[in-house]
Amino acid sequence: MSFSNDTTLKLDSRPEVPRTVVANASGEMAAGEEIKTATVGQVTVANPVMSARTVNVHYGEKHAIKDVSIDVANNSVIAFIGPSGCGKSTFLRCLNRMNDTIENARVEGLITLDGNDIYDRRQDVVQLRARVGMVFQKPNPFPKSIYENVAYGPRIHGLVTSRADLDEIVQTSLRKAGLWEEVKDRLDGPGTGLSGGQQQRLCIARAIAVDPEVILMDEPCSALDPIATAKVEDLIDELRENYAIVIVTHNMQQAARVSQRTAYFHLGELIEVGPTDQIFTNPRHRLTEDYITGRFG
């Protein structure tokens, strides 16, 4: 793994911040990687699944993401928080190249999955998205049966050859998503006939079915009631055993409950990253503190 060293960032915009935090990679990282970044806290981790370095995103003239560098660790949940419009969704969508579908979006910088550049010309976006799944803010099951919703991904990726295998995948995915008991008798019923919370867990099952390494979730609970939210949160905690999870949320308690690391975004910049406990109890940057304590406008 070798990251280019020319990732020095502009450091002129925030005078009250400690100017340079050099986040040294821990011993297991490729020797000598040094990331110069304005972000407070440790942006790197040992054995990251995904790494972003100096990522910039423009929508036409609008500079939506500014020099963001961060690692996503395996078997843990990282939460992106920050005020509305700060670029959380934009950055999340960079991680599985969903921004490709937006005409005027331009992504610069290096994003790797297991050390391979995902924006490389040789990278097939289809395979990438099989490895980096996504769950959206609003549950969006396909207008098909529950079974077909889960079977959709394995089918298009040709993961199965027999119906028995497919049945197996559907069942395990639904089990992992904690939905099996509720729907096992009506697999042929429409996915859109489920409650909102069930639909969202169906979408998670759908994402799990292609056996990804990373699951991106953009405010997955914002359309759900507290009970459904609690279920999805429990689920996220269980999924952590097998997947790396990135979750965008507006709900501080939720971030605190489900995540191990938290990243705070502000106006397109990544202000602070750290262990979730530390971010919520002892934020180091004033902007983070303002936001966490609700002082942010």
Place this chain on the structure above:
Amino acid sequence: MQISSLVLLLAFLTLLAYRFGRGRAVRLVGGPRGVRDLHSLPSYYGALAAVWCAVPSLVILLAWQGFSDRVLTHLTVQSMPASVPALPAAELGLITNDVRNVIRGSVPPASASPEIRAAAATYQSLESAARAGLAVLCTLAAVLGGFVLWRRIAPDLRARNEVERLVMWLLIGCASIAILTTIGIVLSVLYEALRFFGKVPVTDFLFGTHWSPQMALSADQVGSSGAFGAVPLFAGTLLIAIIAMLVAVPIGLFAAIYLAEYADRRFRAVAKPLLETLAGIPTVVYGFFAALTVGPALRDLGQMLGLAVSTESALAAGLVMGIMIIPFISSLADDMITAVPQAMRDGSSALGATRSETIRKVVLPAALPGIVGGVLLGVSRAIGETMIVVMAAGLSANLTANPLQAVTTVTVQIVTLLVGDQEFDSPKTLAAFALGLGLFLTTLLLNIIALKVVRRYREQYE
């Protein structure tokens, strides 16, 4: 007073009623500042007053328009010499007709008998008196109606509810007109068709394979009875419709998919309206295009290939009809495809589906009910289309599945049966109604099937 000026007067009174009604409502609560004390907005009081003013007088006016002639004629006849009213109905009809001709001026008065002229004069004087009476009556009704409501106006009068109820009745009225007209048409077609089946057995019509409806002029002529086997006509209709749909469905659907999913915005903005203008071309134009260009071209092509293609062929008509139907299908399918939420596409591509997989497996199934609707609309058009077929497919009732031959369709035969002077009770004319009924039942069946199909998929998907 002329009816038109009476209507104008009533319109003016209605307007006045609105102003006064509104004004009174506002005044009762002490000016515009007190409007909150009114049950409804002031304009509702105005509207209610206007309705009360206009409706009774309009009812009177309509009643007059409907019955005046009959009443006046009766009075005129009564005023004629005592022998006249006692005449049998037929002769009485002749006399009143003469009177009417004099009044209309289509017969010079000098040529009519003095009695008739006198009757005409009576009629006219009666009519002008009645008109004056009508004017007074209508105006009175308008004023009275407006006044009654004007008196009723009070802050707690529920004007909005009343106006809305009246609007609802208006809507119900319009809906019933549409439904009743349809029922009326169906019943009259059914009635005439039954008369036809009284003369020609149903089985001959349904299963007969020979169609030549020409009736002999006199009974002793050879081949005096026509043959009314409708099978060749329905077969021809089916053949042409199938050819048309074979052209229109793929092209229309693929065009819609391209426009909705692949085309960039600027191209779409130009191409979609352009495609839709295809629907605006009159079918006669398609017809002579088919007859003068496509037909001969196909014949020449057939000659080159050693095939016998007649100039008027089912293929020519079907092809051109298919072109005509493309915009119906593409436009509806495009609307349906664009209506599929972006979230569906996102969900699919986030799972790693390519664009075409997304379209095939998510977008099209979700849009299917609408697309089926568009296709069936197209089929109905194809079955009902007449002009293209008259011009390009011919009139000969061949029973054939060969698209290179001339065929004829149900609609074309209806036209040929009814063009020119006809007796209305000969089987030849009545056959048109039987064909019409057949056509109607076919389309009805198609629609029912379509609804079934759509509902099956709906159940599966939602």
